[in-house]
Amino acid sequence: MKGMAPLTTPPRPADFAHVRDWVFDLDNTLYPHHVDLFAQIDRNMTDYVATLLQLEPTEARALQKAYYRDHGTTLQGLMINHGVDPNDFLQKAHAIDYTVIPADPALGEAIKALPGRKFIFTNGTVAHAEMTARALGILDHFETIFDIVAAEYVPKPAGATYDKFMALNRVDTAHAAMFEDLPRNLVVPKALGMTTVLTVPRNLEYAFSEIWERHGESDDQIDYVTEDLATFLQTLID
Structure with a gap:
């Protein structure tokens, strides 16, 4: 660099x-x-994608990561491709344990x-x-x-x-x-x-x-x- x-x-x-x-x-x-706080968010996002699209966890994670890579956030990919409510997604993604x-x-x-x-x-x-x-x-x-x-x-x-x-x-x-x-x-x-x-x-x-x-x-x-x-x-x- x-x-x-x-x-x-x-x-x-x-x-x-x-x-x-x-x-x-x-x-x-x-x-x-x-600290690995984001791992909790990551799991919540995978669960959200799996529930939304009725996918197996491995398929949901692959799609989640593809949206993250291509759109900057999983949310942006879900909004563009599936019209999700961003407030609902963000609330569920950030339902985590901050005491860690x-x-x-x-x-x-x-x-x-x-x-x-x-x-x-x-x-x-x-x-x-x-x-x-x-x-x-x-x-x-x-x-x-x-x-x-x-x-x-x-x-x-x-x-x-x-x-x-x-x-x-x-x-x-x-x-x-x-x-x-x-x-x-x-x-x-x-x-x-x-x-x-x-x-x-x-x-x-x-x-x-x-x-x-x-x-x-x-x-x-x-x-x-x-x-x-x-x-x-x-x-x-x-």
Whole structure:
């Protein structure tokens, strides 16, 4: 990756000195992959597809993943191809146990200390983001949450959704950074002039990630990679 720091190299604070708007994805970004919260959502989505279309679990999962790959979210694929009610889908997808999320005081202190505004920009819902961020102990540090409803159900990585988020919050992309766990969701931010950071599982263990979610040598949209968001941010403010 051109210009991307290796995993073992901490970020240079000078590379982030210009940043005044800090934009964070939610799932597998603000909490680490090994918490595996999204696995609960993933199972709920598979069950939803199986019930809706009367499919066996393996068939439902294959279709769910195809919609996710092709449309950015399973929901978008279901809306386009089957006319599902997005509110019903989102409510059932996010019926999960949030108690598995450990509080992260170090992350909270690091986010709080960042200069400027902080946002959550998620393909999930505000309610899901609030529950997750509250469990982490970081909810109060964010300016606002931009969710899939605000995006009119058009998910990242669609350029129009980033434009909507940036315009609504008056984000100057030349002075902004984006943190994401999916490389494809950093393509637009990088093109807009944002500093980009990819969060990855410890030791790059993609136990439950699909091949199109992983990063590779051609991902020029990624400036930095981190396995530990709290430590990464702490490096910027020390």
